[in-house]
Amino acid sequence: IPPAGKNRIAGRSVVRPQALPPLLLVALLGSAAWVSAEQRVPLVLWSSSRDLWVPPLENTHEGHITTDIQLSCYLDHALEKGPRNVLLFLQEKLSIEDFTAYGGVFGDKQNSAFSNLESALELAPFSLILPSVDCYAVSTLTSYLKEKLGASPLRVDQATLRELKLSDTLPAVLLLRLPYTTGPGLMVLKEVLTGNDEIIGQVMSTFKSEGVPHTAILTALGPSRVVRDLSLMSGSLGRHPLQKEKDVQTLRLSPPVLSPVSYSDTEPRILFWAQRFTLVYKSQASDLTLLTFGTPTLNLTGSSWNTSFAQLVLTYNNLFGPFLIIRFILSSHFYPVSARSWFTMDRLEIHTNKSSVAFYFSHVTAPSIYSFRCQYVSTHRSKQGILMSSPDPTPWHVTFQNFQIQAFNCSGGNFSYASDCAGFFSPAIWMGLVSILLMLFIFTFSLHMLLNLKIMNHFDDPKGRTLSVSLTPSVT
Incomplete structure (x- = not known):
């Protein structure tokens, strides 16, 4: 001792x-x-x-x-x-x-x-x-x-x-x-x-x-x-x-990823995961990542699921007051035009003993057989957030990094193929296309000018006065 x-x-x-x-x-x-x-x-x-x-x-x-x-x-x-x-x-x-x-x-x-x-x-x-x-x-x-x-x-x-x-x-x-x-x-x-x-x-x-x-x-x-990792500096640490x-x-291998939130009745029904989950109320900020993911004691009371409606409810004690309730509401509909079912994230609700707010997702949608994934989901407009609050403005701000959710057709407790929120035509692709079109226009116009270029066949001025020069000298 x-x-x-x-x-x-x-x-x-x-x-x-x-x-x-x-x-x-x-x-x-x-x-x-x-x-x-x-x-x-x-x-x-x-x-x-x-x-x-x-x-x-x-x-x-x-x-x-x-x-x-x-x-x-x-x-x-x-x-x-x-x-x-x-x-x-x-x-x-x-x-x-x-x-x-x-x-x-x-x-x-x-x-x-x-x-x-x-x-x-x-x-x-x-x-x-x-x-x-x-x-x-x-x-x-x-x-x-x-x-x-x-x-x-x-x-x-x-x-x-x-x-x-x-x-x-x-x-x-x-x-x-x-x-x-x-x-x-x-x-x-x-x-x-x-x-x-x-x-x-x-x-x-x-x-x-x-x-x-x-x-x-x-x-x-x-x-x-x-x-800086000093072991990468040659000769600085001597022999080891x-x-x-x-x-x-x-x-030095990266730590394992925290497991997602999983709501089950007879089998897994709803899956939710984010690399980082932060919540801000006025000037008070809290990181809910470790309190949400990889925690078997997370309170999911109030969650429900059927083939057309899903609700994931997360309850935290002694956070922003006596309690904090976060509710994800999703729905699935069949669209005859595409001949398949699509699910949408209808809204995200936050409830405390003092206030409540609802955020509406504008682009969170994917085929029901897929999951939805987005690198950044936030209420901050400056960061291209896709969450819109009601009422607006609100003192609440939510941020998800590497957000992924699936509420229908979950098999084996794992996410299905992910439908990403990033569009095919990103800003970089648009800039490349515009630059290529501009260069193609310049090349076409230059080629057209070269093909229509004509050589002059004479250099006389028809409007000018003719100049005559005598070849013999005059005798006085």
């Missing part, structure tokens, strides 16, 4: 110098600078329990990327022997460079944007730091905690946290979302990180005052910065074992 004053970085026990606690965060860059930061985020864990032991994993090396299976191996021991109250600080974006750029150096907590986090790590009997974790592992973290502890994640804030009464025996998973800005200016970013650190400090003070044993986790959904290089290349 590691004594107090020690922590662990990626499975190795490291003595933490009491005089220089910020160097613990600065040391994160050393093991992450060898790989690209794309789709990799740090994860920091600390606990109020001393009786924790995380066994080191085999085949770990400099620049190692923690996968979802390895992360579960780390957390299994901490959750089985540690406190049953888990506090998850989930930031939208975070990279290892944020700690080194805005953290304190040589114990200077006054200028550090992570002073409360550094103090929590310094005072915690046990802590674990993983410099590079696969984003897919973070996306499945809430599902893992729910399955491991048997408690659904409860999204809370500072106000509701004070009203909760936590128990030492009953498990609880509390989720706090921390914002992140991508605006210009380093000071703006530092202010946001400092504000998030103050939230962490206030929450930890609340737990400490109530004497509740806990395990806290800080991580992010995606990286805030993309660092071939086996280790092969392992790093294997871990």
Whole structure:
């Protein structure tokens, strides 16, 4: 059992110098600078329990990327022997460079944007730091905690946290979302990180005052910065074992795609998927991707289906109020002209306890035996959105990236052949056709002029005066 004053970085026990606690965060860059930061985020864990032991994993090396299976191996021991109250600080974006750029150096907590986090790590009997974790592992973290502890994640804030009464025996998973800005200016970013650190400090003070044993986790959904892959620079890193290089290349594979939403009665009836699903109400934005796709506990109460009408209802708790209901309404009709059935997306409805709005789709249609797919579906007119709201204008904005839906003739729970929203004559094709026609016109006109060109047969001016020159000189 590691004594107090020690922590662990990626499975190795490291003595933490009491005089220089910020160097613990600065040391994160050393093991992450060898790989690209794309789709990799740090994860920091600390606990109020001393009786924790995380066994080191085999085949770990400099620049190692923690996968979802390895992360579960780390957390299994901490959750089985540690406190049953888990506090998850989930930031939208975070990279290892944020700690080194805005953290304190040589114990200077006054200028550090992570002073409360550094103090929590310094005072915690046990802590674990993983410099590079696969984003897919973070996306499945809430599902893992729910399955491991048997408690659904409860999204809370500072106000509701004070009203909760936590128990030492009953498990609880509390989720706090921390914002992140991508605006210009380093000071703006530092202010946001400092504000998030103050939230962490206030929450930890609340737990400490109530004497509740806990395990806290800080991580992010995606990286805030993309660092050039140094392994591609010839001769910059020296020699590396071939086996280790092969392992790093294997871990750089893209994470699996989240499974689509599937409504079934006797068999799958409605399928819905998007690479990213975001919802904005006034100035409040929320990314619903991880709450919607790949989540078996998604509430689909109210959904219905028959051969001519389909309704997919998604219900979220404690989002934009006590509840958020999103309803997709589709219908199928037979058209004698084309001798086939076509389905259309009639509207998308959003309901909360304070407001409701309906969006009408202008071009979401496809044969009923196909699915519909579009790269970008949004309410933003500036981005060629195809969603029209009623009433208009509305404070709600919806954005789907790589949107795909099918409500009829689903076979085997998989999407059928997709009818894409992109037309055959795209703007680039039209520009090419116009340029070709213009050049063809110029060529035809030039050829016509050349064919009608006539050579002059004489050079005399019939209207001019004739000039006569005498050939013999005159004698005086």
